Amino acid sequence: MPIEMPQGLPFSVDTWSPSSKKKRHHFLTHAHRDHTTGIVPHFSFPIYSTFLTKSIVLQQFPQLHDSLFVCIEVGQSLVVKDPDGAFTVTVFDAHHCPGAVMFLFEGYFGNVLHTGDCRLTPECLQNLPEKYRGKSGKEPRCKLDLIFLDCTFGRFFQQFPSRHSSIHQIINCIWKHPDAPLVYLICNLLGQEDILQQVSQTFGSKIFADESKKAGYKALELINPDILTQDPSSRFHLLDGFPKLCQTARTLLADAQTNFLSEPLVIRPSTQWYVREEVSEIWNSRKQIISEAIKDQHGIWHVCYSMHSSKEELEWALQILAPKWVVSTTPGCRAMDLDYVKRKLSGSSLTSNGLIWKLFGIAEDSSSDLDASVIEVSCSSIVEAPTQRNVNPQSQTVKVYPVPQEMLNILSSSNLPPLTLFGRARLAIEDATLLSEEVSYPSTENEPVEAVGDIVAELSIHDAKCKLSGKSSVNSKDEVHFEGKHEKFANDALSADVNASLNSNGTKLPISEIKVLSTNNNLPEVFNSDVEEHVHEQESRVKEKELADNCKDVSIILETHVGKMVNNDRIAGCSNSHLLSVGSSKGFNDKFRKLYRSMNVPVPEPLPSLVELMKSRKRVKRNGYF
DNA sequence: GCGATCAGCT
């Protein structure tokens, strides 16, 4: 659940509302629906995202136009020019779902990392610039001023298996049930493609996906079309988790019984079942790592598959990054549950961090006494979701640790919307005066912005007289003019919005000028000595590089005003470049061994039925010879 | 009628 950025930041991340539309730059971390809610009525140029995220979003919302997006890939940096000062944004893999990234912003506002939704694995952290990572218990050379952190499971103590391990558990579950004639996989979320790919690869079979339920796996068709089949005789079926999964599972099992068939397998890779109180309590009391699939009373096999970090992973990441300030991007003030945040607050170093006050639009004034007592801050959900009905402003109260006196004054003066320290930035930026506010920010104590990555492009945003012209391509350094009745635009919705912007902004619209400054291959360094991880890292680099190459010249993106740019081949080529040929028996054993080695797990025993078959073949041979 | 928003469900 994304949150609005504080008024001191010139950009929005994953929010599409009238207030975030007033920001000058818009970033999209990934294409899950809860991060694109409102994008159709409240989009605004430019939207920065990866090529893959853009492609999925355009598929979901055909009303949007390709030219709204500026593609930026993992490992790349952009220098974005802004009236308040240029800032650099660098993109890192968020290990959440295909196309999902974290954004690191470095500029006059300080150094801000927005994780989007993420699984902050060691590998994920290693990709961040070295200066922001503390090593061997030491603090990093350069501290992040602020992290917007995905605290979805910040209250969940249970360790999550790695995604590799989760997929292995699924494969093992199937392996252990050779008699199951059908295997139903509830995997139609963006982010579960790896499961289907690995299952398909391991068992040498494509996965049946019902054409009538196409809406559920549209993104999958874009990312891994090769592993799907329309042939219902496949042993593997994609199953929709909705509606009433328990009932569906029971029906499938009962049908098999009626027809004297072996039980089918219904496998649900998800974290949801494990985080339910009754289940999580059992796991916590057992102090066991979730290492295999579990069957519930409905006959559904659950595998813990998480696209978000556990509390443990978050604590570990914060220890490494040692940020000055943490804001949860998830509701419920969950950053407050993190030990790092609690320690930080009790350390009461808040007054020294004037930069943060400015970001949140709070003047740093004379009285800087610290009130060492614990205070209660009203944490009304009405600010978080102003459009929600039936909300009780008094419903939530959180404990906050020592807080500066001026903060107390501000909170009690009540002319500002409630703000939860460290819990959640929830600032209704209703008065858009922030853009015109003359606030001079001190330069950060940190070193000057440095560009990291493959491509450094410069983007300058300025107000340009808006003429609609029929130009279908834009060269870099060209100013973009719009003229007349926008007949060259293939998409009516965009055109409508251009008109809307013209009206509301008095014929002015911010236009970007993009200039590619340089290209180099300085991808972020890797310092881990673990060879396996390093190899994996290299593979994902190759993938990233391929994607990056596809978007090398940022101006290309702007040249695609007309016609759709959703290029299935290109995307398929990227994601499947390392895919083994499905269904091929040639060199199967080797590939299996490689697959399992790559997952760092023992190679499983062959299927009992296969062993039986091999034995019988040997018997036949023997009988033939003698 | 259409689109936005929300509750409910898994």
Next chain:
DNA sequence: CACAGCTGATCGC
């Protein structure tokens, strides 16, 4: 409390 996403009800234009 608790993924992400779908469906259907409701509201407002």
